[in-house]
Amino acid sequence: MAMNNQTAKPQLDASNLKVLEDQLNYECMLNKKFSQYAEYCTDTQLKNVCQQGAQKHHQNYTDLLNYLNSHQ
Secondary structure, three states: OEEOOOOOOEEOOHHHHHHHHHHHHHHHHHHHHHHHHHHHOOOHHHHHHHHHHHHHHHHHHHHHHHHHHHOO
């Protein structure tokens, strides 16, 4: 990471941005998959596990996005 003298915020280099982009895509995809699985489930416990998985991946996505935005 390089420091930008004007804002004093650490800047992410291209390789780190690529890693973040990939992880954001994975978290988005997993959120969608778990949400879809929850819709298909008829068993209440399994449905709850899928919904919790979807919520966790949504939170991971949000956390990563906030991290990315804090470095702009």
